Amino acid sequence: MRDIRIIALDLDGTLLDSQKRLSRGNVEALEYAAAKGVHIVPTTGRFFGMMPEAVRELPFVRYAITVNGAQVYDRERDEAIVREEIPLARAVEIMEMLDGFDVIYDCYRNNWGWMSAALQNKAQGYATDEHYLKMVREFRRPVADLKRHLLDTAAEGDVQKVMLFSRNDDPEKKELQAVGKEMASRFPEIKVTSSTWNDLEFNNPSAHKGSSLARFAEHLGCGIENCMSLGDGLNDLTMIKAAGIGVAMENAVAEVKASADYITGTNDEDGVAKAIYKFV
Secondary structure, three states: OOOOOEEEEOOEOOOEOOOOOEOHHHHHHHHHHHHOOOEEEEEOOOOHHHOOHHHHOOOOOOEEEEHHHOEEEEOOOOEEEEEOOEOHHHHHHHHHHHOOOOEEEEEEOOOOEEEEHHHHOOHHHOOOOHHHHHHHHHOEEEEOOHHHHHHHOHHHOOEOEEEEEEOOOOOOOHHHHHHHHHHHHHOOOOEEEOOOOOEEEEEOOOOOHHHHHHHHHHHOOOOHHHEEEEEOOHHHHHHHHHOOEEEEOOOOOHHHHHHOOEEOOOOOOOHHHHHHHHHO
16 A cells, blocks of 8 residues: 555535535545545635635645646745746747637636736626636636736736636637647747636746645655545646545546546545545
8 A cells, every 4th residue: 555645635526516515425535534644735716715615724734736847835924935836928829819709708816817808898708607606706806907017016026827718608618729729839838738628827837736746855854656536627737647646536637637646536526535545
């Protein structure tokens, strides 16, 4: 049995069920692992304050890998252990490119979301479901023009992530594919991932869950082989491949399942708990 000292958990589609709830079965499994001295580390595309309260309030959660790996946060010390951000000028260039497509976009900066008000007002036609619509409306601070705001407040630093949604009535994802092609041509160094069918997320190339998990493990004095990661989406792929044990949910995308060491139950079947009891 491998000595697991860190469990890295994606949230949406993994730890949380389809209704974005944290089940009692998963909580009990996390408590079981924490009692054995295992670090429970939420690993998400969200910033820390955007994680569900039920996760943030777990007493054994001290660390979180957030914004797809752009930050590793220590809540006890209220500081970032790792920061990997997109340079401000490059983030603005990406947004200028996105202005040519039928998408809405925003960014994370200093652990909050920012968005042009005109794009936020269009969110109903782009957010995949009520969950994403709620996030866009409640966790994005509207400004008159996002690019201008970022430049006018340059002293506040670089950008953690740029994120977009294409229209939710484009099931063939033609606009999303066009954006992806343009990104690959103009900004090949930017890391492109997704967490739902009609979004794309852009990070600094060194900001991904696998790299941040490895650096976090080193910070704690252990190796990546002592980590178990669990996920379902493409933004989980790097940590699935990197960890000593990479676990894909049964509801994961095909590429994640193909790269995993083990496939557990779905997020609606306490798949996280099943994997914990098997490997910890």
